[in-house]
Amino acid sequence: MSEDILRMRGITKRFPGVLALDGVDMRVKRGSIHALVGENGAGKSTLMKILSGVYAHGDFEGEIELEGEPARFRNIRDSEDSGVVIIHQELALVPELSIAENIYLGNEQTRRGVISWDRTNTEAARLMGQVGLHDHPQTLVEKIGVGKQQLVEIAKALSKQVKLLILDEPTAALNDSDSENLLELLGQLREDGVTCIIISHKLGEVLAIADEITVLRDGQTIETLDTAGDAVTEDRLIKSMVGRDLAHLYPPHTPDIGETFFEVSDWTVYHPEHRDRVVVNNAALTVARGEIVGLAGLMGAGRTEFAMSVFGRSWGGNITGNVTLDGRRLKLNSVSDAIKAGLAYATEDRKQYGLHLDYDLRENFTLPGLDKVSKNGVIDLHEVTSVSERLRGDFGVKAPSVYQLAGNLSGGNQQKIVLGKWVFTEPELLILDEPTRGIDVGAKYEIYELIQELVDQGKGVLMISSELPELLGMCDRIYAMSAGHITGQVDRENATQEELMRLMTLETASGGEELRQ
Amino acid sequence: MTIKTTAARPSLWTAVRNINLRAYGMIIALVSIMLLFQVLDVVLQDSNFITPLNLTNVILQNSYILILAIGMMLVIVNGHIDLSVGSVLAFCGAVSAIALSDWGLPWYLAVLVAVGTGALIGVWQGFWIAFVRIPAFIVTLAGMLLFRGLTLKVLGAETVGTSGPYNDLASGYTIAGFDLRMPTLIIGILGAALYVALAVRSRSREVRAGIAGSSQLAWLAKVVVLAAVIVVAAYTFYSYKGLPLIGWILLALVLIYTFIANRTVFGRHIYAGGGNEKAAMLSGVKTKQTSFWVFVNMGALAGLAGVIVTARLQAATPDAGNMFELHAIASSFIGGASMSGGVGTIIGAVIGGLVMGVMNQGMRVLGVATDTVQVVLGLVVLAAVFFDVWNKKRASGPIVGTTPGGSGEAKRKGGGGPDSGPDDDKSKDKKPEPVGAE
Incomplete structure (x- = not known):
């Protein structure tokens, strides 16, 4: 042998x-x-x-x-x-x-x-x-x-x-x-x-x-x-x-952090079917303009559930708590309320929840922002095409035309479409759930650059990721979540994988205490 | 991504590949079927099939199926099905006949009663389907029995005759005493001209913006052929008695619903909800409300179709509309609807209905027995869907940015089947699924 x-x-x-x-x-x-x-x-x-x-x-x-x-x-x-x-x-x-x-x-x-x-x-x-x-x-x-x-x-x-x-x-x-x-x-x-x-x-x-x-x-x-x-x-x-040197995995970025404009407090969410199961427990966080805020946690910690429940109650039951944006308390009873209020949520599962794979780029780019290309409920198709063409260029989607079906593109390009469709709604706060999952190194770098451009325009980004190095490389501040509690936050200067891992696995009883310190 | 590709150098083959066979295939199929019967008639019976009389009959005999097919297409595009339309049609027809003959309402109010009854039935079914989330198959299966039973109840197992202008809706050639023969020709020609003008305008806007989707030649061929079809059809109807009243109603419905489907936010939401309900919901589409209104609309159209059937038979009968739901569903699938939702056009449904109607008429003219007609129509439905499947495979070759070997795979995953994306968390109890909270 x-x-x-x-x-x-x-x-x-x-x-x-x-x-x-x-x-x-x-x-x-x-x-x-x-x-x-x-x-x-x-x-x-x-x-x-x-x-x-x-x-x-x-x-x-x-x-x-x-x-x-x-x-x-x-x-x-x-x-x-x-x-x-x-x-x-x-x-x-x-x-x-x-x-x-x-x-x-x-x-x-x-x-x-x-x-x-x-x-x-x-x-x-x-x-x-x-x-x-x-x-x-x-x-x-x-x-x-x-x-x-x-x-x-x-x-x-x-x-x-x-x-x-x-x-x-x-x-x-x-x-x-x-x-x-x-x-x-x-x-x-x-x-x-x-x-x-x-x-x-x-x-x-x-x-x-x-x-x-x-x-x-x-x-x-x-x-x-x-x-x-x-x-x-x-x-x-x-x-x-x-085939080239990536000097760094993360593009260099000098944050220009403004005032805190987005705040969630006392946020509690129950499971929609198992009504007595608390999935998010009294969570609170803030995001400032120009800031990339991370949300770390192990699978099942409740990060996605938190994000989706904030995003127009698209997940969960018996949701209580406050969301304020620019000092205004928001009443978000549906996803369209959330979009109108200036929130965007790019899902972790782009194929199932993020895109219409059988539809072309135009339909995908404009779906959440159809109001912006229509008048009295009637769509301007020419506007749809030219807007999509612009987004395709801005986000560097490698597709021969806007008539291409989203399902025929690679993961990185699909993710750029997801980002594009949410940026088109002109949100103040973008929640990005695992924005680089399953995409390759080169495309990741481009996605990072796009995220940084967004905060440079004064928007806020809340980024959920399971990859700690990514959070450390990209975020100005990182919250850690464990079993439904936000167990702490660390600044860019003090953040290490070890510290985050400690918070992510913290016993939840003391979680609330730590945050208040 | 640096995949080598031939797309930069368009060859004849890629041009052929890019033709959307689905879009024109049905029109080609319809015309071919008509020509086939023309040849058969000449050879076997020494007569013509493509005559103004035969074409007018196709419209008259299939008008109610076409109306149902328009609504059914939206239902299927939205990811549902409606098995109840035949019974709803019978019930609305019965109520309308009673309103006309027993209550003595004028004809237009009798029509309104039918459409309103249908819409109310749509509210009932839409409520269970959209908000209680009972599958449409079950709700409308129940509705099929329920409304057939109610039809028998209100009619007392007897027929109620109708008369007067009400009956002209299904078979008249005038509106308020005004003959529609000359307008058929004039509006046909004007319509063709308008179509060409609109096509040129949108093409030039696209070219100026550098976003034209197809080649100049393909575009030109499409415009010329479609304009010619409009003029020839108008002239053919003109040389008999003009387009019948119901033909005008159908034309208006096709135009209105095509506009709704393609150009309105509500229309696109119907598609988005059917194509991927969860993604649509997370994009701010009120998927439940959309589905609800789709069923209300289906009910209203079934009510209108009930009027046409009643007017055509000049009586409301307890067994009117039997099996119509299946013809409407078949029309939609022949016309390119996808079983999984999200795909299909109004014009496709109408052409699908016309394919069945022309085949039916053609075989009857040839003296083919009813049993054989059914066998052939069954095979046509299967063949049309096979063509669709084959066409999809053909079209899903690798394109720029595609992972080789991954082509087509993405589409299959997109169907929302059990094997979805690679980064999916499979365990159902862990994955937060969006729930409609609107």
Whole structure:
């Protein structure tokens, strides 16, 4: 047996009009964790789809060698039979079925053609133990969190006798502790002899866990780095990924902070269905003109719930508290009230809640601000087009025209449309919920610049992010939230990851006290 | 993002690719079907199919389906369905006939009673659908039984005859004694001229702003063909008795509703709510109110269609409008509506209805048995939707800024299906879903 479990040579894949992969080479050592990094559109997912048989042999040029044997997969079944299993970014689980059923979905444990629930559940329990999942095998998948759902996917892969496990952005939707768990599990699988290929945007975790890193750019292999031998740093990787030096991850910015104009106080929100569950508890914060204020917290801390409940009660039940803008107390009973009052909320989930993917740029840009391009309820279509054209330019959306469908654009460009559509409503305060989630380094930088431009115009920005370095790099002041309480705030000068993490995990009883100090 | 692309160098192929087949395909299909029957009639029966009389009959016999289809298209675009329109139509027709014949109301008040009754029914159904959030399928299924039952109740299982100017609504060629034959030709020509003028104006504005969406040639071809179709249609109706009154009513409805759908904030909100309800809601669209009014509108149009059916039969009957809901729904889907909402045009629904009407008429002229007609129409519905699916696949090739291999995927995700975006939190109890609070 050779040292390499996988060799891919000269992989070239064309789509009509686009050369997605251009002679990519990649070798993966047996029993290692191999990271695949690159900007969005670099070809990572396409390469992994080729490896896992999503694109059949013959649809592309080049050779794949698995354990020294040429591999010609016609479909996913073929690749799984050879021990190659891919876990996509969008988990392929059926929420209404149990964990055990999901693990053996498509591979049902039968006796004489009849499903043996006994064996399904006991075998599932064994696999779940292997991945550190201690729920009951008959728990419905919809009842467990995303972190555990990832583990179910891995258990499912293990049930297929996986030799080469491919994970596409496994930690994108996970919070820090879930991510850590998962990475630890990958290390454990490595010891059990499972080779992993991991695609990730989070360079920190890549450096922490990977044995080797292959960088793709514009459909070509740039280099493969050995994390043990070479001195690899984040900067080094970014340079290799974007093909240029990003002197800093965050654009330099001199804040010009004016007076405090936006204030939320005594804000309490209950869960809309579980009426006795407090989700946001007596929260309060302020934003000044020209200021970027961060809101840090672990998943489930109530940050999004807080933002959406402020934004015209678009989430939650039994909401109490005050919102004031420029000293005026706002009555926000609907999203349109909030928009009229000068608030904007760019959602963390741009595909589901932020955009109409089947509609073009014009419709997406102007939807919340249709009043501005209409008179007596009648829309000026010419105005719609020229406004969209202007926003497309201002926000640097890379699309051939405003007639392009939003769904055909990359994540970074979609995020720019979301920003554009809210800026068009001329808000005083923008709440940005995970504004850079799932987008690549270059596009992130552009988004940061846009945010800074907005505050330079005297607007206020409240930025929710799960990435602490991003908050530290961008914000003038950061609030931390834990279990519905705002547990404290730190200035730019005093902010460190450790201090924020301490506040984010603070026991909530003392939370209110700390804020008042 | 530096994806290599051919879009910078437009080839003939990309030009063909960019043609929106959906937009013109239905018109082409309608014309082709008419030509097909023309050929069949000449060969088999030595007669013409495309005659002023036949075309007038297509309008007269399908007018009420077309009215329903206009409302149904908005319902489907908004992401709902209405199974009750046939029964609502029968009930409104019955009430209106009673108002005319038993209460002795003048014809226009009898029409108003029908439309008002329909709107009230829309209020009832819209309330359950929009505010109580019971699926439209269930609410209108209940309505289908409910209003059929009420029709039988008010009519006492008998027919109520109608007479006078009321009946002219469905089959007359005059309005207030004024003959509509000459106006058909004049307004047809003026309409074509107006269309050309408007098209030129908006084109020049777009060109000046550098935002023209299609090539000069494609635009010119479209304008010339559509203007010609308007003039030819006007002349054809003119050479029989002119466009019947109901044709004028339909024309007005198509123009008004197209304007509402494309040019008003309310219209765009119907689309936005159907395309992605949560995103629309978070963009300040009052999605519940919008859906409510869509159903009120559907009810009012069903009321109007009830008048036309009653006037055409010269009587309100207990089984009027049976299966009409399915014809209206089929018209919308043939006309390009998407099952998941957010997509469809008023003109598409009308053309979809006309495709069915022309096929029906054509086969009847050829003496095809009713059972066969049904089989063929069923296949047409399937074929039209297949064409739609195929066209979508064709159109979703990679474009600039697209992640290769990700094309089309985004669209599928956009459908709000279970496999949504990559950064979605799947666990339902953790994700804050927007709730309408307006």
